Amino acid sequence: MRDMTTWFKAKIRQKQIREERIYSYPSSAEEDKHIHSEVEINKQEIRSIFGNTADLHTIGIRIQGREGMLSYLSSTVDLQMVNQIFLEPLSDLGGTESEIDNDEELERYMQTSFSGKKYVMASTLNQLTWLILSGYVVVCLDGMTRAVALYCPEKSQRAIEEPTTQTVIKGPKEGFTESAEQSITLIRKRIKNPKLRFEPFQLGTETHTSIYLAYIDGIINPAILQEVRKRIQSIHTNAVFDSGMIEEFITDKTMTPFPLVFNTERPDTTAANLISGKAIVIVDGSPFVLSMPATLNDFFQISEDYYQPFMMATFIRFIRYIAFLIALIMPAAYVAIITYHHELLPTPLMISIMAQRESIPFPAVVEVLIMEFTFEILREAGIRMPRAVGMTVSVVGGLVIGQAAVEAGIISSIMVIIVALTAIASFVSPVYSFSMAARLLRFGLVILAASLGLYGVMLGLFFMVGHLNSLRSFGIPYLSPMAPFILEDQKDVVLRFPVFSMKKRPHSNQPAAILKQPNAHSPTPPQKEGT
Structure with a gap:
């Protein structure tokens, strides 16, 4: 004793x-x-x-x-x-x-x-x-x-509320807060596993901000864990106020519009990432938690995909991919077709568009850039203004300015439709930082379309895919499991197979324990008595 x-x-x-x-x-x-x-x-x-x-x-x-x-x-x-x-x-x-x-x-x-x-x-x-x-x-x-x-900490902190981003109709309504301890509690509540670890760090010579590296021992790849730990320890800065600052320090490549670290304020999404073999970084003072490694596929998925029937989840994923392509190339395709490739449109439609553009003093590329910049200004104003009037400014401003511009003969009616559809498609992306990439690349494709037509658009897309293929997130290919192609992981990429069929963790995460639910099986109807 x-x-x-x-x-x-x-x-x-x-x-x-x-x-x-x-x-x-x-x-x-x-x-x-x-x-x-x-x-x-x-x-x-x-x-x-x-x-x-x-x-x-x-x-x-x-x-x-x-x-x-x-x-x-x-x-x-x-x-x-x-x-x-x-x-x-x-x-x-x-x-x-x-x-x-x-x-x-x-x-x-x-x-x-x-x-x-x-x-x-x-x-x-x-x-x-x-x-x-x-x-x-x-x-x-x-x-x-x-x-x-x-x-004896001071108790005044924001109550747990529904996340303002990545909202869902069906699923948990809790979101992380600025308190790191409260965020850890929300994760612990979902993962009751003694192998769940939280390693503490302090960063910032003046702020001394508390940082926590979370992972599940035995599931995460030790090499990836060591790389994340090394990058955090190598950060030398005077202040850390948000997880976005940590993201810039630890990301593999900064000269890219695409986010290489996934961020979320949803505890259920964070718990799912931990179970799939990823590392999590929690920053005290920020409601957004970082998840790594991240792949392109992660930014088209939300937790609600797994809370509804797999056929509906697959259909909605298709919509997200199509919406991303619309937000990326629709203005550029319009400029290319109107400027160089009239023959691609049906004759009645082409005549209608040309009749609308007859009194427009600007070429198609200038028309698109004017409307795109105007809408970006309205969107930014709606975000920064108080919530009570922000949405009103965005909607009413867009309608009033668009209608007035058409009546004044500055832009055509079809241009208003193109820009509105592009803007709506950009809002479909579940992760705001990823939708920003489409907004930025859209302007580059418009310039290429004005210079080379559809050949310029295809050239821009070719370079974009090549750039995506060169990206790595903590050593993991950004296009994985599409390139390199991993057949087993295709059950949860564009298609979402039934949950019981996904017996393994994603190979793209290179987890230490690949089996997730080896004994899962499809539901079977009850047998009749006497059979």
Whole structure:
């Protein structure tokens, strides 16, 4: 029994040592001063570090006859919890005889007095600084060279709401928030697996933002995991405010309009990515979680595809692929046909279009660029303006400007239809960052169409496919499982086979455990009695 107790104490101490390393404030070796045994000196050091800030509080206390100090930032802690859990119990112990003679007894005392509370033992002023900034209440005592930091975070945070992107009709309505701990809780609620790991990091020499690398041990490919870990550790920046900043640092190639890291604010999508063998990066302060490696196919799928019959899911996926092509090439195809290839249109339609364009003073390419830029301005205005008027500005502005431009003879009626259909098709993409790629490439294809006609459009598409084929996401081909072609993975690309038929994880993720549900089988009707 004594050996078991010793083993548990050793494990607890190892955990505390790891936490001390995690909560070590990055600084130079000269500034890494140890905590002084005199409380007054520690108080002066802390006030010197934080300067004349209004939210720093240092309160004198007595614990079992020893003089001490309580330090915290009122802006980062729950003041009610500080008063109820810390100040009142500590004040009741002020006059008792001291039983704390060394750091080990201090740690033992905190274990018994604050059982169940998260605390960290700190030995340097840099650790104290980081802990105070992170929502801890620091307790220093005279004669002690280590301090105790008790976790007491401020509770004001955004409630869990429905995601504003990648919305679904059928499926969970929960979305990530800016709190990394809450995001971890939402993932844990969906994956009750002891092999689910969350590795902590701190990035930003000034912000010291908490980053978590999540994966399922035994499923993720160790080589991919090591590569993700190495790229995170190699980030050197002064500030991190959102996961998008991390995405730029760890992506394989920045000179591309296509996103090489998948981002989502849906916990169910994140859980599915973890189970399929991917790595997840959570950034404190951002509701968007990063998933890697990512392939082109990932940006045409949403979680609702797996919550409805497979035939309907396949049909909707076809619509997404077609909508992407419409958003990409329709304006360019219009310019090419009107400028160079009239013979491709039926004669009555061609006569109608030419009659509309008879009074238009601009060539087709200028007409398209005017309308495309106008719509992009309206779209950006609708996003940035307050929600109450943003949608109204986008819709009414588009209708009014389009109608006025047609009546003024600046553009033709068919041009309004082309631009409107292109805009609607671009909204079909489930991931906003991927739809941005189509919006950007569309202008390049329009220029090529004006110069070379349909040959220019085909040339542009040829170079785009070649560029896609050259992309890698953490070593995984971006066009996988189409190029290289993986027959087994075609069950969940453009087509979505029944769930029970997908017995393996995607080979394109190169998971360590390829089998996902080997015993899954199709449903069978009940047998009649007596047969």
